[in-house]
Amino acid sequence: MCLRDYMLPPSVHIYPCSRVTWETFLTHFLCKLRGGAGSRSVGCPRTTRTSRSSRQVCEWKEPEELRRLLDLELRSEGEAAEQILARCREVIHYSVKTCHPHFFNQLFSGLDPHALAGRIVTESLNTSQYTYEIAPVFVLMEEEVLKKLRSLVGWSSGDGVFCPGGSISNMYAVNLARYQRYPDCKQRGLRALPPLALFASKECHYSIKKGAAFLGLGTDSVRVVKTDERGKMIPEDLERQISLAEAEGAVPFLVSATSGTTVLGAFDPLEAIADVCQHHGLWLHVDAAWGGSVLLSQTHRHLLDGIQRADSVAWNPHKLLTAGLQCSALLLRDTSNLLRRCHGSQASYLFQQDKFYDVALDTGDKVVQCGRRVDCLKLWLMWKAQGGQGLERRVDQAFALAWYLVEELKKREGFELIMEPEFVNVCFWFVPPSLRGKQESPDYSERLAKVAPVLKERMVKEGSMMIGYQPHGTRGNFFRMVVANPALTRADMDFLLNELERLGQDL
Numbered sequence: 001m002c003l004r005d006y007m008l009p010p011s012v013h014i015y016p017c018s019r020v021t022w023e024t025f026l027t028h029f030l031c032k033l034r035g036g037a038g039s040r041s042v043g044c045p046r047t048t049r050t051s052r053s054s055r056q057v058c059e060w061k062e063p064e065e066l067r068r069l070l071d072l073e074l075r076s077e078g079e080a081a082e083q084i085l086a087r088c089r090e091v092i093h094y095s096v097k098t099c100h101p102h103f104f105n106q107l108f109s110g111l112d113p114h115a116l117a118g119r120i121v122t123e124s125l126n127t128s129q130y131t132y133e134i135a136p137v138f139v140l141m142e143e144e145v146l147k148k149l150r151s152l153v154g155w156s157s158g159d160g161v162f163c164p165g166g167s168i169s170n171m172y173a174v175n176l177a178r179y180q181r182y183p184d185c186k187q188r189g190l191r192a193l194p195p196l197a198l199f200a201s202k203e204c205h206y207s208i209k210k211g212a213a214f215l216g217l218g219t220d221s222v223r224v225v226k227t228d229e230r231g232k233m234i235p236e237d238l239e240r241q242i243s244l245a246e247a248e249g250a251v252p253f254l255v256s257a258t259s260g261t262t263v264l265g266a267f268d269p270l271e272a273i274a275d276v277c278q279h280h281g282l283w284l285h286v287d288a289a290w291g292g293s294v295l296l297s298q299t300h301r302h303l304l305d306g307i308q309r310a311d312s313v314a315w316n317p318h319k320l321l322t323a324g325l326q327c328s329a330l331l332l333r334d335t336s337n338l339l340r341r342c343h344g345s346q347a348s349y350l351f352q353q354d355k356f357y358d359v360a361l362d363t364g365d366k367v368v369q370c371g372r373r374v375d376c377l378k379l380w381l382m383w384k385a386q387g388g389q390g391l392e393r394r395v396d397q398a399f400a401l402a403w404y405l406v407e408e409l410k411k412r413e414g415f416e417l418i419m420e421p422e423f424v425n426v427c428f429w430f431v432p433p434s435l436r437g438k439q440e441s442p443d444y445s446e447r448l449a450k451v452a453p454v455l456k457e458r459m460v461k462e463g464s465m466m467i468g469y470q471p472h473g474t475r476g477n478f479f480r481m482v483v484a485n486p487a488l489t490r491a492d493m494d495f496l497l498n499e500l501e502r503l504g505q506d507l
């Protein structure tokens with residue numbers, strides 16, 4: 001075996017002793033997943049759909065039993081190839097099938113086959129996204145992909161970087177806003193800062209508070225802005241919170257608006273919020289981790305009107321676009337090299353300034369990580385295959401199916417919608433037969449809140465589907481259906497309703 005065998009030109013065999021080359025592997029893989037060469041189907045690959053109903057979403061095991069079944073202990077002797085293969089089968093068997101059309105549990109479901117092919121190539125090449133020297137293709141590709149995402153936001157220039165998830169993208173935004181106002185804090189830390197205040201709505205993602213804690217600002221620095229009955233930030237209350245913070249001696253520096261809130265799928269009114277930020281000179285961050293992909297849809301992108309006025313945007317193509325975990329972009333309007341100034345430390349062993357190429361291409365000093373995964377290829381390859389139009393169809397299809405579900409849900413006796421959705425989060429209660437018509441009973445809400453956890457246990461133990469539930473404000477537990485998987489059809493929406501009725505018929 002020579003060094004060449006470890007590289008990945010198309011003609012190299014997957015294993016030095018195998019007859020299968022990477023090229024044939026990927027060709028067969030893509031063909032299979034796409035249901036035949038040349039297929040441009042936006043939905044689930046045909047091969048997957050035919051076998052889907054025969055497979056469970058999950059096979060529940062109690063932790064002790066699962067530990068025993070998996071034989072997790074690491075020993076000093078290695079195992080034979082067949083045993084290793086059997087172990088892979090077990091891992092797959094007992095893992096939750098998040099690409100299954102009946103996995104509605106998270107804001108991600110499904111995986112585009114081209115994105116998966118991109119991930120296989122990324123994993124095989126095993127490089128780090130920090131220097132042009134060792135990731136020439138990916139440095140240029142990341143630049144291009146970020147440029148495309150920025151253009152959808154409405155910016156013709158700017159900066160950005162792929163981060164390990166939306167929570168980290170949000171955290172970067174807070175750190176950048178703070179650094180821009182107090183550049184001294186990079187060296188002097190918290191000693192350089194007055195008490196700061198940032199603002200986010202009651203419905204914002206929990207990563208905003210986590211980020212504030214992690215960055216040494218403290219969770220108390222996050223001022224919670226009221227939302228209206230649909231879960232949208234109220235700009236007048238934002239004004240009020242800013243005045244209150246100032247009166248208490250804090251210095252406001254950032255507002256984090258949300259485009260697509262986690263539970264209700266609400267879009268904050270960005271134009272009005274941008275006006276407030278402009279008036280007070282505050283950094284506007286838009287957490288569009290969930291809703292950013294709506295920018296691809298000519299029909300629905302109005303939900304994010306005003307996003308072009310933001311200073312930074314977090315957008316997770318691994319959610320609605322099914323690019324696969326993780327794919328999260330932090331986009332910036334800044335053209336002053338803020339990212340690099342804020343995070344750079346010029347490690348001389350890696351970012352030598354006397355290299356033989358343009359060192360601006362060594363993007364690794366823009367981030368707080370050293371080694372960084374390649375997250376652009378999966379999105380780039382998927383975009384190449386589907387085209388912007390294919391992705392737009394996907395987003396539109398998700399909206400259409402969510403609306404179909406709402407209409408069907410209204411026709412059935414045992415379902416109560418929390419509110420008309422504006423996105424693809426459909427929130428509702430399942431009201432079991434024993435509670436129907438009992439809305440006036442004093443313990444109705446308490447009993448209704450107990451229904452979702454029981455149904456969740458039943459569905460997981462049967463492995464028939466997975467859907468999330470939560471309490472929210474004064475509302476007891478309700479289901480949050482997420483229509484994200486491009487493989488979904490109306491039949492899956494009907495299945496969801498039928499299955500809840502079946503699971504809850506004796507309650």
Ligand SMILES: Cc1ncc(COP(=O)(O)O)c(C=O)c1O
Nearest residue numbers: 107165166167205262287289290
């Ligand atoms: C609105 C919003 N922002 C941020 C995040 C965090 O993204 P990640 O899970 O990639 O950290 C989520 C996750 O669901 C989210 O819904």
